[in-house]
Ligand SMILES: Nc1ncnc2c1ncn2[C@@H]1O[C@H](COP(=O)(O)OP(=O)(O)OP(=O)(O)O)[C@@H](O)[C@H]1O
């Protein structure tokens with residue numbers, strides 16, 4: 001082995017002392033093809049899928065994390081704030097197509113984070129997701145990340161013709177964009193979970209930079225009705241959201257999820273609505289943006305962020321997808 005091989009072998013399952021050929025085959029057959037898979041899915045999942053005891057699964061998961069830290073894929077467990085600051089200054093961001101929305105997000109949709117947009121029907125959640133899918137394949141000089149997008153469509157609202165119309169309105173060649181979007185229709189919550197478990201290897205094999213889940217909560221809401229199933233629903237949603245968060249960190253991609261709102265007796269911002277999914281979704285999303293109608297335009301408000309102030313901006317929905325009211 002020469003030095004050039006080191007980064008590749010460092011990420012191989014067998015690079016962990018505890019994993020021999022037989023264990024590797026067993027892991028691969030159980031859906032864990034790489035060290036990243038082990039980290040993303042976590043010890044409980046590894047144990048459940050392989051039948052290994054939880055202690056061994058935890059050891060494998062920790063070893064995998066260590067390898068990825070050593071290879072520079074993941075941030076070290078102990079790191080100076082200065083290093084973190086420098087990393088954040090160079091964090092990649094994708095344009096939404098709206099300057100105002102980009103400004104609200106601090107320069108665009110952030111990679112290595114989960115951004116949630118929630119709002120009433122027709123407020124532009126799906127339109128923003130489509131716009132991002134058009135922008136992400138563009139090169140960095142044009143607001144993109146030069147990568148592909150995965151669109152997990154749970155509401156059957158992804159429309160390739162809308163992608164084409166946004167491209168045409170923006171003078172972007174549509175074929176390249178259409179080739180850059182990988183669509184996965186999720187027919188129920190179990191299917192949605194299966195898709196997300198399989199997402200990691202697809203990200204690596206295709207150079208994916210954006211993962212969209214539109215909507216993250218809808219299937220859970222529809223399938224788990226009533227108080228009796230609430231805790232099971234929240235448990236499943238919690239697991240789903242944490243896998244998404246670990247995907248964003250481990251693969252360095254931007255993740256955007258959409259969420260609906262439900263009426264609430266205790267109101268936020270004077271509106272009698274709150275996002276669905278409860279604390280589970282609220283606590284796992286890095287950034288939360290609330291969308292609201294404002295005449296023909298829309299208001300986007302940053303309602304939860306570790307560092308953004310609680311500000312709001314105006315944007316519009318047009319042929320261009322998400323856009324700015326003054327210009328369109
Ligand atoms: N080609 C277009 N040109 C201009 N505006 C459009 C176009 N297509 C859709 N829209 C606008 O987008 C709105 C629909 O937005 P979108 O589908 O993103 O809503 P949503 O927030 O995802 O709602 P839901 O909760 O139902 O999924 C329409 O009401 C319309 O105002």
Ligand SMILES: [Mg+2]
Nearest residue numbers: 125126155157
């Ligand atoms: Mg929608």
